[in-house]
Amino acid sequence: MGRTVWAGLLCLLAGTAAAADYRADAENYREHLRRLQPGDRLLLDPGDYLQGLPLHDLSGEDGQPIVIEAASPSARPRFIARPRVNTVSLVNARHLVLRHLELDGRNLPVDAVKAEGHSRYADFITLEHLFIHDHAASQQNVGISTKCPAFGWVVRNTRIERVGTGMYFGDSDGSDPFVAGVIEGNRVTRTLGYNLQIKHQKVRPPEYADRHDTVIRHNVFSKQNALPDPQARPNVLLGHVPLTGVGSENRYLVYGNLFLHNPSETLLQAEGRVTVYDNVFINGSGDAIRIQPHNDVPRDMAIFSNTVLASGTGxxxxxxxxxxxxxxxxxxxxxxxxxxxxGEAAHNVTLPYQPDLLNAAPAELTPLLLGRSQPSSRLPQALVRELAVYPDWQRATHPGARIAPALLRTLDAYPP
Incomplete structure (x- = not known):
């Protein structure tokens, strides 16, 4: 008797159903959505999918997510936007994985992926290797958006370009928190507004009571080709976590990213509790990092081991x-x-603006700038030990960012 049959019999004896793979195309894929159970995979053939992807009241389980992906990673199914309907719509969904899909907005005023505002939750959603483009009817149209409480999202190795806003998590009034996210290895370019915004948060549900940091790492955030606009936005804006109670000790860890150019605004604006390290910031048209009050005030934060080249304020x-x-x-x-x-500044290397290095390779910028500075002393060992507690810090003996291999992989996959 074959291994698959034995596995199915064991599952039946245990009172559970065996996970299944379903193959579908643009004509019949929606018929399969209703039957998906924890551990199932829906494998989509290449082609143009015109009826969207409504993922409503659909949940996998911890360790057994429902996966919807291209049958062949080299041939993405293309979901084409429709008027007045968000292409991937999430309502009361958990433990879902979407991989190797293309979402073509055709510049209709809709979002590519949206956890809808009437949903009670959208938790443990993983988006990998998506290509999201041409959702730029206005700044209000978003590549990936959450408008309900969202916990445990992963957005990884995704390319977003020619959209109004790249990613927008949370709601404008501070409700519907985005908690414990991981945003890594993405390339977000040519946005009208933000590449990424995570809204401030007023309160969190009691089930989020443990410490939950959100990690933003190894991404490229670029507005290099954007036009100057008085309504423009920073590449990335991070609002505060709850001021008291559940979630008030959480923070954002922003490390190993490349921030490129903004003709009207700063590259990174933040308040609340944020730790920013091992990033490279290059802006030939203005400021790089601005920590300032927005909906609250900057709280305890550290900005260390970054390399900054900016024609305004660093x-x-x-x-x-x-x-x-x-x-x-x-x-x-x-x-x-x-x-x-x-801020409390110490052990920094500061130089005049160096415009001839604007086109330097990101991995070369730190040694080039250090080579033009006065000989700098090594960082005190006590400081090195203190900073070594931060995840994935590229342990350094001198100031400045060290490019992580993961960011180099992002740059190789998605050149700026």
Missing amino acids: IQVRQGEDAVYRQRVIANVIAAVTPVLG
């Missing part, structure tokens, strides 16, 4: 009045018209 920290929090600016290499404003 790192600016603006606290609210009577602030009692610490914003440490440590061990960065900054070449800017104004390298540092505010």
